[in-house]
Every structure is written in C-alpha cells, then in structure tokens.
Amino acid sequence: MTVTLADVAARAQVSPATVSRVLNGNYPVAAPTRERVLRAVDELDYVLNGPASALAAATSDLVGILVNDIADPFFGIMASAIQAEIGGTGGRAGGERLAVVCNTGGSPERELKYLTLLQRQRAAAVVLTGGAVLDAPHAAAVAAKLRKLGEGGTRVVLCGRPPVPDARAVALTFDNLGGARAVTEHLVGLGHRRLGYLAGPEERSTTRHRLEGHRAALASAGIEEDPRRTVHGQFDRRSGYQGALELLGRDRSLTALVAANDSVAAGACAALRESGLRIPEDVSVTGFDDLPVAMDVAPGLTTLRLPLTEAAARAGRIAMGREEAPAGGIGGVRGELVVRGSTGVARD
Amino acid sequence: MTVTLADVAARAQVSPATVSRVLNGNYPVAAPTRERVLRAVDELDYVLNGPASALAAATSDLVGILVNDIADPFFGIMASAIQAEIGGTGGRAGGERLAVVCNTGGSPERELKYLTLLQRQRAAAVVLTGGAVLDAPHAAAVAAKLRKLGEGGTRVVLCGRPPVPDARAVALTFDNLGGARAVTEHLVGLGHRRLGYLAGPEERSTTRHRLEGHRAALASAGIEEDPRRTVHGQFDRRSGYQGALELLGRDRSLTALVAANDSVAAGACAALRESGLRIPEDVSVTGFDDLPVAMDVAPGLTTLRLPLTEAAARAGRIAMGREEAPAGGIGGVRGELVVRGSTGVARD
DNA sequence: TCCCCTGTAGAAAGCGCTTGCTATGACGAT
DNA sequence: ATCGTCATAGCAAGCGCTTTCTACAGGGGA
Numbered sequence: 001m002t003v004t005l006a007d008v009a010a011r012a013q014v015s016p017a018t019v020s021r022v023l024n025g026n027y028p029v030a031a032p033t034r035e036r037v038l039r040a041v042d043e044l045d046y047v048l049n050g051p052a053s054a055l056a057a058a059t060s061d062l063v064g065i066l067v068n069d070i071a072d073p074f075f076g077i078m079a080s081a082i083q084a085e086i087g088g089t090g091g092r093a094g095g096e097r098l099a100v101v102c103n104t105g106g107s108p109e110r111e112l113k114y115l116t117l118l119q120r121q122r123a124a125a126v127v128l129t130g131g132a133v134l135d136a137p138h139a140a141a142v143a144a145k146l147r148k149l150g151e152g153g154t155r156v157v158l159c160g161r162p163p164v165p166d167a168r169a170v171a172l173t174f175d176n177l178g179g180a181r182a183v184t185e186h187l188v189g190l191g192h193r194r195l196g197y198l199a200g201p202e203e204r205s206t207t208r209h210r211l212e213g214h215r216a217a218l219a220s221a222g223i224e225e226d227p228r229r230t231v232h233g234q235f236d237r238r239s240g241y242q243g244a245l246e247l248l249g250r251d252r253s254l255t256a257l258v259a260a261n262d263s264v265a266a267g268a269c270a271a272l273r274e275s276g277l278r279i280p281e282d283v284s285v286t287g288f289d290d291l292p293v294a295m296d297v298a299p300g301l302t303t304l305r306l307p308l309t310e311a312a313a314r315a316g317r318i319a320m321g322r323e324e325a326p327a328g329g330i331g332g333v334r335g336e337l338v339v340r341g342s343t344g345v346a347r348d
Numbered sequence: 349m350t351v352t353l354a355d356v357a358a359r360a361q362v363s364p365a366t367v368s369r370v371l372n373g374n375y376p377v378a379a380p381t382r383e384r385v386l387r388a389v390d391e392l393d394y395v396l397n398g399p400a401s402a403l404a405a406a407t408s409d410l411v412g413i414l415v416n417d418i419a420d421p422f423f424g425i426m427a428s429a430i431q432a433e434i435g436g437t438g439g440r441a442g443g444e445r446l447a448v449v450c451n452t453g454g455s456p457e458r459e460l461k462y463l464t465l466l467q468r469q470r471a472a473a474v475v476l477t478g479g480a481v482l483d484a485p486h487a488a489a490v491a492a493k494l495r496k497l498g499e500g501g502t503r504v505v506l507c508g509r510p511p512v513p514d515a516r517a518v519a520l521t522f523d524n525l526g527g528a529r530a531v532t533e534h535l536v537g538l539g540h541r542r543l544g545y546l547a548g549p550e551e552r553s554t555t556r557h558r559l560e561g562h563r564a565a566l567a568s569a570g571i572e573e574d575p576r577r578t579v580h581g582q583f584d585r586r587s588g589y590q591g592a593l594e595l596l597g598r599d600r601s602l603t604a605l606v607a608a609n610d611s612v613a614a615g616a617c618a619a620l621r622e623s624g625l626r627i628p629e630d631v632s633v634t635g636f637d638d639l640p641v642a643m644d645v646a647p648g649l650t651t652l653r654l655p656l657t658e659a660a661a662r663a664g665r666i667a668m669g670r671e672e673a674p675a676g677g678i679g680g681v682r683g684e685l686v687v688r689g690s691t692g693v694a695r696d
Numbered sequence: 697t698c699c700c701c702t703g704t705a706g707a708a709a710g711c712g713c714t715t716g717c718t719a720t721g722a723c724g725a726t
Numbered sequence: 727a728t729c730g731t732c733a734t735a736g737c738a739a740g741c742g743c744t745t746t747c748t749a750c751a752g753g754g755g756a
Binding site: 002047048049050051052053054055060061062069070071072073075076077079080083084087098099100101102103105110113114116117118119120121122152237263266269270273292293295296297298 | 350395396397398399400401402403408409410417418419420421423424425427428431432435446447448449450451453458461462464465466467468469470500585611614617618621640641643644645646
C-alpha cells in the first residue's frame with residue numbers, strides 16, 4: 001500500500017540502510033549510488049514515515065511553541081517569528097523541523113498537557129512564550145516537567161518568561177518591571193498624580209512585574225499607592241473597556257490610565273470615548289508592547305515597545321542550536337518608550 | 349533510562365499488552381488489573397512514546413492547522429477556535445489530540461512542505477484555513493497532496509477556502525463574494541459613486557472573490573469600473589496605509605475606500621487622518637471580517653462580520669469526526685454587514 | 697608481494713508499542 | 727459430570743526506520 005524505505009531500496013538496488021543514509025546525509029555514500037536512490041525516491045513518491053524514524057532515532061523533528069493565547073497578536077507575532085527561524089532548510093541534520101504552535105489558553109493544566117504531549121512526541125525543542133503562572137504548585141509541576149524534557153534531550157527555551165531553576169532551560173526575559181516604570185515615570189513627568197492601573201490576570205508573572213514597575217515609579221515620585229486605583233482583568237480589549245469604566249466609576253478625577261498592554265489600552269480608549277472624555281486632554285492613556293493596534297487607536301498610543309520579533313527570532317535560533325545561549329542561560333530584553341498622542345500634561 | 353511500557357508491565361505484574369490496552373481503553377480489562385496498571389504508571393511517571401505508538405498503530409494524534417499568517421488576528425482567532433475543539437479529552441479513542449498550528453506565510457512552497465511533514469507524521473487530520481493560492485500548478489500540487497493525505501487516512505477540512513475537487517476534503521467556504529457585494533451596495537446606497545478598492549494579494553482566492561463581489565455591486569449600480577481605482581497589496585495594515593495614499597494620489601475625488609479586510613482598512617484610516625481627511629465626512633471607509641481592530645479605529649469601522657469563531661469551531665469538530673460534514677462536503681458560511689461610524693453619505 | 701588502511705555498502709538487531717490470535721479459568725447449561 | 731461460552735490476559739509478530747558492526751574492494755607503503 002504505502003511506499004516504504006524497503007521499496008525504495010529494492011528499486012534502487014541497494015540496501016535499506018543505504019537509502020536511510022542518503023536521506024539523512026550523515027554517512028558517506030558514493031555519488032552514483034546516491035543519485036540512484038534519489039531517483040527511486042522521486043519515482044516512487046516516497047514519504048518518510050516520521051514516527052518510525054523518530055522511534056528508531058529516538059528524536060523527532062518537532063519543535064513546540066507554547067503560547068498563552070494564539071488569538072492575541074502579542075503571541076501571534078512571537079509565534080510567527082519563532083516559526084520563521086525553525087521552519088528552516090534541509091534534512092534532519094540541517095534543520096527542517098516542524099514548528100508547531102500550541103495554545104494553552106493561559107491554563108496551567110493545558111500547559112502541562114501540551115508539555116506531556118510534546119514529551120511523548122520526543123520533541124526536539126520547546127519554546128515557551130509569555131508570562132508564567134505563579135501559583136506555586138503549578139509552577140513546580142511545570143518546572144519538573146521542563147527538567148524532564150531537558151533530561152530527555154529536548155532543548156527548552158523560555159521567551160518573555162521568568163527563568164526556571166535547575167531546568168537547563170535558556171530564558172530570554174523581558175524587562176517588564178523597568179519598562180512599566182518608564183511608562184509611569186513618563187506620566188508622572190507630565191504632572192499626573194492620580195493614575196489608574198488596568199492590570200492583567202492576578203497570578204501571571206507579566207502582570208506582577210509590570211505592576212511592580214508601576215508602583216516603583218509611583219513610590220519614587222512620592223505618590224501614595226491606592227489599591228482602589230488598580231483593577232485586574234484579562235490581557236484583552238474587553239477587560240480594558242470594563243476596567244476603565246470601573247476605575248472611572250470609583251474615581252472620576254483620575255487623569256491617567258495605565259494599561260497592562262496595548263489591547264487593554266485600546267479597550268480603555270473606547271470606554272473613555274464613550275464616556276465623553278477626551279484623550280489626552282481629560283485622561284492620558286498608555287499601553288505596553290507596541291502592537292499594531294497602538295497605531296490604530298486615535299490618538300496613537302504612548303506605549304513601551306518590546307522587540308518581540310527580534311527576541312522571538314533569537315529564541316527560535318537558540319532552540320535550533322543555531323545561536324549561543326546567553327551567558328548563564330539568562331538573557332534580558334529591554335523595551336523602549338514610544339510617545340504618541342495618547343499622553344499629555346495632566347489637567348488641573 | 350527512560351521508562352517503557354515493559355517497565356510498567358513488570359511493575360504491575362501483567363503483560364505489556366495489558367498495559368497498552370488499559371492506556372488505550374479499547375479492550376476489556378478487569379477493574380483490579382486496570383487499577384494496578386494505573387498505579388504503576390503513576391508511580392513510574394510513565395509517558396507513552398508517541399512515535400512508537402504511532403508506528404505500531406499507523407496513526408498519530410497530531411492534527412495540523414495550516415494558516416497563512418499567524419501574526420494576523422484573522423488566523424489567530426480561527427486557529428484558537430479550531431484548537432479549542434481539538435485539544436479535547438482523554439485517550440486515543442476519545443480525543444486528546446495535539447493540535448499544531450503551522451504558519452505557511454502564504455507561500456505555496458511552505459504550504460506543501462508542511463503538508464508533507466504532516467503526512468510524514470501520519471497526522472490524524474489537517475485543517476487548512478484562509479484563502480488559497482490560485483496559481484494553477486501550485487493548486488494542482490496542493491490538490492494532489494491533499495488527495496494523498498485523504499487516502500492515507502488523514503481527514504482534511506478546508507475552512508474559508510475553496511473546495512478541492514476529488515480530494516475527499518470537507519470545505520467550509522466563506523461567502524466572500526456576497527459579503528463584498530453587500531458592503532459596496534451599502535456604500536452605493538449612501539450615494540457613493542467614486543470608490544477606491546484596496547485589494548489583497550493578486551493570486552489569492554479571498555482577494556479574487558471579494559473583488560468580484562465589489563465589482564458586481566458597482567456593475568448593478570451602473571458604475572463604470574476603473575482599474576485605476578484598485579490597488580493590490582498584502583492583507584495587512586501597512587498595505588492599507590500605502591494603498592490609500594496611492595489611491596488618493598491618483599484621484600483625490602474618491603469618496604469611499606473599500607478595504608479587503610479590517611487590517612487594511614485600519615491602515616487606510618491612518619493614511620486618511622494624516623492626509624487631513626475626515627472619516628466619514630470626506631471619505632467613507634469599510635473593512636471586512638470584523639476583527640477586534642474594527643472597534644479600535646475611530647470612528648468604528650463599518651465592516652462585514654464573518655462568524656470566524658463559529659466556522660472554525662465547526663471545522664475543528666468535523667476534523668475530529670465529532671460533527672457530520674455538510675451535504676456534498678461543502679458548506680457555505682455567510683457574513684453580516686455591521687454598520688458603524690466609518691461610513692456616511694457621500695459628499696458632493 | 698603482502699598487509700593494512702580507507703571508503704563504501706550490507707546484515708541485522710533493535711527502537712517501544714499495538715493487536716490478532718491463542719490460552720486459561722470460571723460458570724452456567726445440558 | 728461434561729462441555730460450550732464468556733471474560734481476561736498473554737504471546738509474539740510486526741510497524742518502518744536507524745545504526746552498529748562487519749564485509750569487501752581497491753590502493754599504497756613496506
């Protein structure tokens with residue numbers, strides 16, 4: 001029924017071993033023989049059986065990319081950049097891996113499930129992107145799983161995620177704290193003293209670090225922290241919309257809204273518009289990440305640009321073994337404040 | 349080194365066959381035996397070897413999702429919905445498949461490459477989303493590949509893609525033509541007679557069909573078609589921006605800009621704003637798809653809402669064999685016009 | 697001339713799992 | 727008491743590939 005290695009071997013009048021070697025290109029095969037084999041492969045339209053190959057070789061050409069939400073452009077952009085580095089060129093030796101994106105939906109269970117599935121497939125590498133869940137038991141479970149993956153020969157790379165101790169995993173961390181501080185400092189510099197904060201999901205590392213940066217900036221400006229000026233939600237537009245209404249309902253005198261990311265900020269802008277508040281005259285708004293949407297809201301969003309594409313591409317290269325891991329297995333990625341029209345001097 | 353089925357069998361004092369059957373749950377195993385096995389699995393922290401299993405069973409639990417551009421929310425949303433249906437529950441029998449998203453970047457070569465890779469992995473199903481490349485040789489190559497996949501037992505589902513003849517593939521097609529006509533008719537109804545069209549990549553089916561719908565609406569309104577009022581580009585924001593400038597440069601008297609999708613429309617809005625033109629007083633703008641960005645541009649985008657999530661979920665279910673394929677293997681999906689602030693009566 | 701080295705190909709032993717077929721009790725039926 | 731029938735469990739034969747080890751030429755160097 002299906003064509004196998006043996007069929008090719010028969011047709012090319014060589015042994016299966018030789019065919020395998022031609023296909024993998026990691027053993028000397030005389031040129032005429034090679035050509036004969038290649039011709040047979042072509043004539044029979046032979047397709048290697050992946051599972052069999054993976055079983056025999058004890059590795060596969062699968063690379064997993066875990067994302068928290070594939071519908072979120074933040075992850076779409078990273079996944080795209082990683083995959084571009086992975087879907088490379090030629091043979092097991094060279095590259096030619098199947099980059100697969102797995103959507104965890106931010107759920108630790110599904111994250112573990114996917115890691116197990118990838119472990120089961122004996123994946124060549126795994127790249128985990130975005131914030132981690134900080135809940136201790138889950139963090140421990142994930143760490144254990146990553147450790148096992150590493151021991152099993154799977155290369156593990158974290159991109160935009162805190163390092164995992166003992167898990168020979170390379171981590172590229174985003175400077176969320178510093179970035180968030182820069183954003184809030186910008187606002188403070190414009191005279192804002194009453195700022196609302198639209199945070200992400202409570203237990204997420206990204207949420208935590210950005211919030212810390214915000215608070216650090218407030219503290220060093222001598223602004224007292226008021227828990228009623230922070231609301232938690234998801235990292236999406238809807239949460240931004242609802243959160244902004246909530247914050248404004250609690251305290252109409254806020255002059256600035258700091259959002260956990262650009263999608264949230266976009267939602268906040270919509271809420272402000274509908275409330276008849278002008279941006280930035282009445283309320284300034286800031287985002288984070290600098291996704292395309294930052295340019296679509298009017299006025300353009302002041303935000304912190306994260307070099308997502310570059311960082312993700314680097315993660316992909318490291319996962320493929322085409323680039324050195326940073327010293328100590330941990331590399332930091334910094335962002336850059338981009339000032340657009342959504343922020344202005346505070347009213348009053 | 350690694351724990352195998354045999355280890356589990358030894359520990360549970362049963363044969364490997366029994367362990368396999370407990371794990372797959374498709375053969376009667378006495379309750380006490382089953383429990384003993386399960387306990388052993390747990391104690392040894394056993395993880396099934398996917399390749400070995402796939403080899404022996406001649407199928408795998410991989411489901412491929414092909415997208416043209418993972419960084420585009422259009423595909424992100426669909427991938428997310430498909431994956432949600434696929435990353436189901438329990439055992440080979442029940443569902444528990446590994447949904448993997450493959451980013452073709454719109455390139456036919458990569459599309460073929462991924463299909464081969466999936467064929468190589470003996471994927472259980474493949475879902476292809478979004479427009480197809482219409483170039484004849486490539487279309488034929490893809491069709492041949494899909495046919496082979498189908499013969500190999502892989503279920504093939506097309507979502508938002510034209511049907512492929514002879515390739516026992518289920519197709520869920522979007523009514524791009526009808527939707528585009530509705531959009532343009534809306535504009536014509538508002539008195540617009542000079543409309544620019546920002547099209548997608550030339551050879552893409554989506555581009556073609558939407559353009560046809562637009563032209564059909566113009567024709568039935570007795571508006572003469574002017575090729576200088578159409579520009580082609582990518583399905584992204586940047587193309588919308590540049591295309592709008594180009595179109596306006598050619599003919600400043602346009603009163604409406606019809607975009608191939610929302611991202612393009614968002615770019616066009618930015619271009620209009622920068623050109624000092626008001627939306628919709630000076631120029632009306634329309635999008636297509638109704639992605640989140642449609643609500644972020646100001647004013648909100650009049651667009652054609654496609655039920656992406658529903659359609660994709662359905663495609664996922666069909667791929668999993670959990671839902672009947674539509675009669676004849678082809679199902680149509682219609683959109684709905686959503687009128688927001690970006691369109692108004694034509695000036696003059 | 698003989699031997700050893702280098703280059704190339706084959707034989708064969710698995711990799712870890714699934715599954716058709718067979719074996720074994722335990723029962724109720726005859 | 728005897729036998730057919732279920733319900734379970736084991737045996738063993740692969741699934742299609744990789745890779746170690748062995749075999750065999752041909753070609754120098756001694």
